[in-house]
Every structure is written in C-alpha cells, then in structure tokens.
Amino acid sequence: MTQQDIQLIAFYLPQYHPIPENDEWWGKGFTEWTNVAQAKPLFQGHYQPHIPADLGFYDLRLEESRIAQAELAREYGIHGFCYYHYWFNGKMILERPFNEVLASGKPDFPFCLCWANENWTRAWDGRSGENLLQQHYTIEDDIAHIRWLVKAFRDERYIRVDDKPLFLVYRASYLPDPLGTTNIWREEAMKAGIGDIFLARVESMGGEYDTDPVKTGFDAAVEFQPRWRDLGKPMRRGLLERMLAAIGVGQHYLLHRFYDYGTIVQRMINEKVSDYRRFSCVCPQWDNTPRRKEDGVILLNSTPESYGSWLEAAIKKTINAGNPILFINAWNEWAEGNHLEPCQKWGLGYLEATRNILQKYT
Numbered sequence: 001m002t003q004q005d006i007q008l009i010a011f012y013l014p015q016y017h018p019i020p021e022n023d024e025w026w027g028k029g030f031t032e033w034t035n036v037a038q039a040k041p042l043f044q045g046h047y048q049p050h051i052p053a054d055l056g057f058y059d060l061r062l063e064e065s066r067i068a069q070a071e072l073a074r075e076y077g078i079h080g081f082c083y084y085h086y087w088f089n090g091k092m093i094l095e096r097p098f099n100e101v102l103a104s105g106k107p108d109f110p111f112c113l114c115w116a117n118e119n120w121t122r123a124w125d126g127r128s129g130e131n132l133l134q135q136h137y138t139i140e141d142d143i144a145h146i147r148w149l150v151k152a153f154r155d156e157r158y159i160r161v162d163d164k165p166l167f168l169v170y171r172a173s174y175l176p177d178p179l180g181t182t183n184i185w186r187e188e189a190m191k192a193g194i195g196d197i198f199l200a201r202v203e204s205m206g207g208e209y210d211t212d213p214v215k216t217g218f219d220a221a222v223e224f225q226p227r228w229r230d231l232g233k234p235m236r237r238g239l240l241e242r243m244l245a246a247i248g249v250g251q252h253y254l255l256h257r258f259y260d261y262g263t264i265v266q267r268m269i270n271e272k273v274s275d276y277r278r279f280s281c282v283c284p285q286w287d288n289t290p291r292r293k294e295d296g297v298i299l300l301n302s303t304p305e306s307y308g309s310w311l312e313a314a315i316k317k318t319i320n321a322g323n324p325i326l327f328i329n330a331w332n333e334w335a336e337g338n339h340l341e342p343c344q345k346w347g348l349g350y351l352e353a354t355r356n357i358l359q360k361y362t
Contacts, residue, residue, distance in 0.1 A: 005324050006315060006361065007079035008354070009159065010331035010340060011114065014083060014097045016060040021093060025122075025132055033057050035335040039290035042256070046298075048290065050334055053342040060097040063106060069341070070107035073331065076351035077358040078340070080110030080159050081331060082168065087115060087148075088133045089141050102152060112159040113152060114168035114202065115145075117175075135174065142181045146188040153194050161219075161324060164198035165189075168222055172201035172213075182217030200279065203227070212276040221274070223281035225329050226299065230267060231259050255294045261285070261302035269313040273321065280314040281327040282307070284350045287337030298337075304349035312357045319361070328354075 015022075015032040022030040037057075039049035052058075054072065058065035073081070083101075086093045101111070120133040152158060153165040160166060167185075175181050182199055189197045201213050204224040213221045234257040268282075284307045289296035311328075318326045332341050342348045 006318055006358075007110075007159075007325045008077060008328055008358065009080050009082050009112065009325050010073065010078050010328045011333070012081040012083045012111075012331045013333050014060055014094045016058060016332070017094075017096060019094060019096075021132070032335050035290040039335075042289060047337070047345060048287065050287075050290075050337050050339070051344045052334065053344050053347055055341055061100075063100065063104065066097060066101060067107045069331070070109035072341070072351070074109065076340075076348075076355040078328070078331070078354070079325075080112065080157075082112050082114050082159075082327065084116045084170075085113040087117070087145055089136050089138075090144055091133070093120075093133065102155060108157065110157050110159050111155075112166045112168070113149070114170055116170045118171055137174075137176050137181070139180070139184065142184045143188060146185040147192070149185075150189060150192045150194055153189065153197065159325075161198040164196050164219075165194065166198045166200065166325075168200045168202055169218075170202045170204055172216060172218065173205070175216075178216040178218070203278070214276070220277040220279060222279045222327055225268070225281045225283040226264060226286055226297070227268070230271075231257075231264060231297070232267065234258055256289055256292075256296040256298060258298050258300055261299040262306050264299060265306055265310040268310065273317065277321075277323070279323055279325055279327055280318050280321075281329055282310045282314050283329045283338055284340055285337050288335065290335045290337070304346060304353040307350055308353035308357050311354060312360070315357065315361050 013032065018029050018031055026034070036049060036051075041048045055065070055068055058068075060066060070081075083098045084094075085098070086095065098111075098113075101107070117135055119131050119135055122130045122132065149167065153167075158165050169175070172178055185199070186196060189195065198220070199218045200220045200222045201216070201218045202222045202224050203209055205228065209229065213219065283299075284304075285302040286297060286299040289298060314326055328340065330336075330338050330340070332339050334341075340350050340354065342351065
C-alpha cells in the first residue's frame with residue numbers, strides 16, 4: 001500500500017436527539033448533552049465541562065447539523081465516520097440520524113457501522129444490574145440483522161476493506177457462537193448479491209484481546225482506546241488529598257481513577273505489533289466523569305501536541321502493517337471528554353493536529 005491509502009475513521013455517537021426510551025429512563029428531553037452540560041470540575045485545573053465551539057449543542061435530527069459535521073471532518077482529513085449501531089432483536093434505538101443519512105444520501109461522506117451489542121443498563125447512575133434493553137442471540141436474529149444491514153452495505157458511501165463492506169462488532173466475546181453468526185452473515189450477504197463482507201471485532205474489553213480474530217470468524221481486530229487493561233496503575237493521590245477525602249472534602253480523589261495521558265501514549269507507542277491483523281486506534285482525550293459519578297477514568301494532561309505524537313506513531317505503524325485504515329475514538333463522545341469536534345478550550349486544536357500529521361504522510 002502507499003501512504004496516500006491511509007484513511008482515518010472516527011467513531012461516531014448518535015445520542016444527540018431525544019427519544020422516548022431515554023425520556024422514560026433518564027427524564028424528559030435527555031440526550032448526551034444533558035450529562036455534558038451538568039458536568040462540573042472536580043478539582044482545581046480539572047477540564048470540565050467540555051463545551052462545544054464551532055458546531056454548538058447540535059440536534060442530530062437536523063440534516064444541516066449532520067452535513068456540518070461531515071464538512072468539518074473532511075476539511076481536517078477524516079475519511080469517514082463509524083456510526084454506533086444499536087440493534088436489539090429487531091428493535092433499533094438511536095437509529096434516526098443514520099437512517100436519515102442512508103435514505104437522503106446526505107451528507108456525501110463515507111461511513112461504516114459498529115454494532116454496539118452490549119445490554120443497556122443503568123450503569124451510568126450506579127445501578128448496573130438493572131437491564132433496560134437486553135440482547136438475545138438467536139439464529140433467526142442473525143438472519144434478520146444481516147438482512148437489514150445489507151441495505152447499508154449497498155450504499156456507495158459504505159467503507160470497504162479489500163473491496164468488502166466493513167462491519168464492526170463491539171463485544172464479539174458476547175456472541176455465544178461467533179463462528180455460526182459470522183457464517184450466517186457471510187452466506188446471507190452472498191445471497192443478497194453483496195459478496196463477502198469484512199468483519200472486525202473491536203478490542204474493547206479483556207475478552208476481545210490476544211486471540212486471532214480469524215478463529216472466531218472475523219477478518220481483523222480493531223483497537224479501542226483507551227486500552228483499559230493497559231492503563232497501568234492509577235496516579236498516586238497526594239497525602240493532602242487523601243487526608244481531605246477522609247474528612248469528606250475532595251472525595252473525587254477516591255471515587256475516580258487518574259492517569260497521565262503522555263504516559264499512556266508512550267506505552268501504546270512502544271507496544272509490540274500484533275501477530276494477527278489489527279487496525280490501530282488513538283484517542284484525543286478521555287474523561288467520563290460526566291457520565292459516571294463513581295469509578296470514572298480521567299486521562300490528565302492531554303494536548304493537541306501529545307495527541308499528534310500518538311497519531312503520527314500510529315500512522316507509521318499502520319503503513320508498516322500494510323493496513324488501509326486507522327481509527328480515532330472518537331468524533332463526538334462529549335460526555336466521555338473524548339472528541340475531535342472543537343471545544344471552547346482547545347478550539348480546532350485536535351483537528352488541526354490531525355490534519356498536520358496526516359499531511360506529512362500524504
């Protein structure tokens with residue numbers, strides 16, 4: 001492959017419009033912006049809340065908002081979006097933005113899908129045992145699911161790898177019979193005239209690491225960043241902070257885990273190359289305390305420059321591996337403090353770093 005072949009694909013969250021289910025579970029009008037706007041700094045110098053700049057608090061029911069996102073992404077070198085796709089045995093949720101993209105042909109911007117196949121729970125407010133929507137895996141559902149997906153695969157904007165439509169599964173280890181499921185998907189895609197499909201499992205949690213994806217019917221793996229198992233030990237809290245927490249002041253130091261972004265970047269840069277096909281991934285920032293009142297993860301000290309160093313190393317690794325794509329997590333995960341979209345603190349800094357690094361290799 002040539003350097004010009006590298007395509008940056010950004011994960012894309014569609015939860016920026018109200019839906020009846022979220023109204024019922026979290027309160028009338030709930031969207032991702034609800035958590036974002038309510039966030040507060042937990043300590044001096046803590047960057048919260050993350051407030052959007054150029055694109056504002058958009059509503060993804062509006063075609064104009066979706067077009068503006070794509071135009072901005074294209075301007076700064078992003079090749080396409082990987083939309084999270086929520087399918088629960090035929091029931092879809094948060095589907096409106098992508099369905100309208102598919103039906104309207106706008107924006108004219110490449111995309112692929114990632115099946116976010118986790119159960120929906122109340123993990124955000126500490127009641128993770130309460131299921132709101134649950135997955136049930138059956139042969140019949142595998143068939144129904146792929147027959148719906150074929151509609152997206154036919155779209156000329158759909159991203160392909162090795163001339164095959166690219167489809168990601170977020171938690172492949174949850175599939176009770178992954179070989180059976182992937183075989184059904186391939187057979188149904190062939191019957192529909194799509195041809196073979198390119199299946200990638202996302203290495204999001206421990207169950208997705210270290211095994212050759214081919215053994216479970218997948219063509220490749222996709223890194224997910226941050227790599228939870230590779231974060232190392234949290235940063236030590238100072239004695240003063242622990243003493244204050246003991247008397248009820250500054251309890252956040254005990255409720256959440258802190259890591260240094262630069263240390264994580266260096267660890268990822270030094271990581272050995274996988275012995276199976278894996279697409280690299282980087283993340284610009286991370287702070288999910290707006291979503292989690294306890295056990296949040298904060299990567300401290302991220303800057304566009306440190307992100308750019310990681311992106312450059314990942315591009316070099318991608319070129320050396322002969323892979324066509326590299327993932328960025330994420331375009332717009334605002335409640336996880338994880339976004340390329342411009343914010344009021346950094347402006348276009350992370351997008352400019354993306355374009356500047358990419359231009360060195362094209």
